[in-house]
Amino acid sequence: MPTESKLADLARQGCPVFYFYSSEGYLVRQAVRLACRVLAGGEEVTVLDGAAPQVEQLIMAAGTISFFGTRRVVCLPELDPGAYGEKDLEAFMDTVASLENAVLVLGSVFEADRTGKPRPGKRAQRLVAQCKKLGYAEEMTRPGPTELRQMAAERAQAQGAQLTGPALTALLERCGEDPYLLENEVDKLAALSGYQTITPAMVAEAGVVSLEADVFEMVRMVTGKNAAAACKKLHILLRLGQEPIAITAAMIGSYVDLYRVKLGQQNKKNYSAVFKDFGYKGSDYRLKKSAQTAAGYTLPQLKACLQVLLELDQALKSQPVSPQVLLETALCRLAMAGGSQ
Structure with a gap:
């Protein structure tokens, strides 16, 4: 999962396209939301819904100058490159390659193979390769225990609270692998602690029942x-x-x-x-x-x-x-x- 600081660094470098894909829908949605928030900086994001938005819609959205003179953020959160015909995909990829006034945030969910990894088709593979060449593309993988511990501790710290040791371990055991549930629980426990130290007793008494x-x-x-x-x-x-x-x-x-x-x-x-x-x-x-x-x-x-x-x-x-x-x-x-x- 990309960090906020990494996305901000890429934005400052002028990265024109961000593509997130996975076999897990919630991972893609989380990454897309984070990228849009970091890139937009409070401005409105133009969202083109659907698996295959019309190329004309993309051209019109990408060509609109933002109110503050910055590049507009255009988000396609449900993109499926395989839903385009060959000519439309070529036109889509040409548009992506010629962006001047916009930054694209793309998200795709692909079927998983037997190992659980996403299995993009040939057209999707071409788009992934192009986005890697032009900007940034990353496969979203399920966070492991180490990543979840870091995410929970950092989220608590950002609110002025401390979440470490036995309390952090107990919370992870209750939340499992659901990062959304983990984030909500950290926010709740941080408030309960008065934005100080979250204790194992707080997790046991107020944490999600498992x-x-x-x-x-x-x-x-x-x-x-x-x-x-x-x-x-x-x-x-x-x-x-x-x-x-x-x-x-x-x-x-x-x-x-x-x-x-x-x-x-x-x-x-x-x-x-x-x-x-x-x-x-x-x-x-x-x-x-x-x-x-x-x-x-x-x-x-x-x-x-x-x-x-x-x-x-x-x-x-x-x-x-x-x-x-x-x-x-x-x-x-x-x-x-x-x-x-």
């Missing part, structure tokens, strides 16, 4: 043999209305992750290989954390933990015992069943 993240945190308490803290976390989840069966399912998922990563370690495969072999989607951050936890376990210990969870699942569905009692008992058994020896 059963998977909460249960993952509870499992880490269990693996640290802190059953009392895990039971306290359980009580909070139940008060929030989380279903015991759903909590159990999330716990099973966490321990299955531990087992798979441990099995990979014994076969000299790291968590990234396990992520690929078992067909996980999204970021491998969760398996990275699981690998750290699994280091303190043996496979027999993890099998014992999975057996405890199997019995918990069966008891919740068949026994007339309080679900809270069953869950608390299981947490204590898990704390005793595994961990560093």
Whole structure:
């Protein structure tokens, strides 16, 4: 994802065209909005909607002098080069190459191949090549954990708040890979902190509710043999209305992750290989954390933990015992069943 400073530098150098493309629509929309904001500097942006705006529309928009005598920003956020005929595409590319009074911001979403990368057609490839030659073109890729951490910390800092360490980690676990959700949560927590330091307690109390993240945190308490803290976390989840069966399912998922990563370690495969072999989607951050936890376990210990969870699942569905009692008992058994020896 291009930074605001990078786009501003390119604008000062007179870059005439910015092209962003990806198989992820939200990444393209985010980049296009940022570029338009940086380039327009408060002026109105001319937007030509649709997959194949008429070349005459582009010529007319690009030829209009802005009120302040600067180059007008013309945005085509939904461009599909494959929707043009051969002659129209040639005319479009000729217009792009002859811009004088405008800066173009183009965005395209292409179908993904089996690896998830965008698969532009031949006409799109020609336009991408031309934009790279004339100005700036970039494939938007899904941000990884490192990029998301940097983005969240910088957004908090820009508002005068501090977001680092455990608080930042906890927020990322709750927001997953959604940069829009992450930005909204940072803004909310920055205000809650009085634009000072955002703490893990603030994230837990006011952050977006994520059963998977909460249960993952509870499992880490269990693996640290802190059953009392895990039971306290359980009580909070139940008060929030989380279903015991759903909590159990999330716990099973966490321990299955531990087992798979441990099995990979014994076969000299790291968590990234396990992520690929078992067909996980999204970021491998969760398996990275699981690998750290699994280091303190043996496979027999993890099998014992999975057996405890199997019995918990069966008891919740068949026994007339309080679900809270069953869950608390299981947490204590898990704390005793595994961990560093």
